[in-house]
Amino acid sequence: EAQVTQNPRYLITVTGKKLTVTCSQNMNHEYMSWYRQDPGLGLRQIYYSMNVEVTDKGDVPEGYKVSRKEKRNFPLILESPSPNQTSLYFCASSTQNQPQHFGDGTRLSIL
Amino acid sequence: AQSVSQHNHHVILSEAASLELGCNYSYGGTVNLFWYVQYPGQHLQLLLKYFSGDPLVKGIKGFEAEFIKSKFSFNLRKPSVQWSDTAEYFCAGPRGSQGNLIFGKGTKLSVKP
Numbered sequence: 480e481a482q483v484t485q486n487p488r489y490l491i492t493v494t495g496k497k498l499t500v501t502c503s504q505n506m507n508h509e510y511m512s513w514y515r516q517d518p519g520l521g522l523r524q525i526y527y528s529m530n531v532e533v534t535d536k537g538d539v540p541e542g543y544k545v546s547r548k549e550k551r552n553f554p555l556i557l558e559s560p561s562p563n564q565t566s567l568y569f570c571a572s573s574t575q576n577q578p579q580h581f582g583d584g585t586r587l588s589i590l
Numbered sequence: 591a592q593s594v595s596q597h598n599h600h601v602i603l604s605e606a607a608s609l610e611l612g613c614n615y616s617y618g619g620t621v622n623l624f625w626y627v628q629y630p631g632q633h634l635q636l637l638l639k640y641f642s643g644d645p646l647v648k649g650i651k652g653f654e655a656e657f658i659k660s661k662f663s664f665n666l667r668k669p670s671v672q673w674s675d676t677a678e679y680f681c682a683g684p685r686g687s688q689g690n691l692i693f694g695k696g697t698k699l700s701v702k703p
Contacts, residue, residue, distance in 0.1 A: 510689030519599070521680065521695035522634075529689065569633060573689050576622055576641070579682075581633040 481506045485570050485582035492560060493590050500555045500585050502570030508580075510573045511553040512537070513545065515566040516584075522569065528553055560589045592617040594683045596694035603671055604702045611666040611697050613655075613681030623664040624682040624691070625655055634680065640664065651675070673703045 483504045492498055504511065513525040514537075524537030526545040534545050542564055544556040553572075557564060565588050571579040597612040615623065622641050626634040638649025645657040655666045664681060678696045685692035 512690065514693075519695065522693040524685075524690075524692070527690050571634075575689050576620075576684075577689075578624055578636045578639055579634075579691055581635075583633050 481580065483570055483572050483580050483582040485568075485585050487585060488583060489586050491588040491590065494561055495559050498557050498560060498587075500557075500568060500570075500587070502553045502555065502582060503551050504553075504570075504572040504580070505551065506572060506574070506580065507550065508572035508574050509550070510575070510579075511547065512571045512579065513543070513553070513555045514569045514571065515539065515564075516569060517566050525555065525568075557587075560587075562589050565589045592683070592685050592692055594681050594692050594694040596679075596681055596697050598697045599695070600698045600700070602700045602702065605673055606670045607701075609666070609668040609671045609675070609699070611679055611681075611699070613664045613666065613694060614662050615664065615681075615683045616662060617683070620684065621657070621659075622684050623655075623657060625649065625653070625664075625666050626680045626682060626693075628678045628680065628696075630677070637666070637679070671699070671701050673701045675699060676701045 509530045511528045514522040528534045528547040568585045570582040573579040595614045624639045625637040640647045640657045648654045680696045681694040682691045
């Protein structure tokens, strides 16, 4: 089954404790993205990757890092999380000019 | 600058009412446009897409959208909504590189039974 898998689905943590949200897709898609969703602000792109080792900043990259060492994986790293990064995060993947497939989301709460 | 605008933040309708949600985009070049739906507590799912050809696009669950190039619009319509259509709807268009999208801020639809 074609899918984008994010882990964890829920996480409550404390300020400053490094965390990684994993994202994996099994569709051999070149393009992958991370978004955060906040009420009234829609989906804002954090980072985007066009292929292995090729990433680019989105609208709100501050405080986040990504890596794309393998085509299927695109982890999101918060080196020193802060409360303003409390949000619902989505990973998505696509192939050229095709619709994006979304993961189920990760709800992060940073205290 | 590339942007996608959705004008309605929250729409409340009774069952069987007709629906039209506005979406405007601003950029040139190839236009690939999408509508996504997000049911409460779920991820985004594709409703329909426009790449080229017939400007009237039909999607799942009775939704359709019309691409009007002269108005830079891609409005979503449904003749008769159901309670199960209660969800948030996002319009999206191309952003820079192929495969990258920019989303509107979303329109929350509440359908009263």
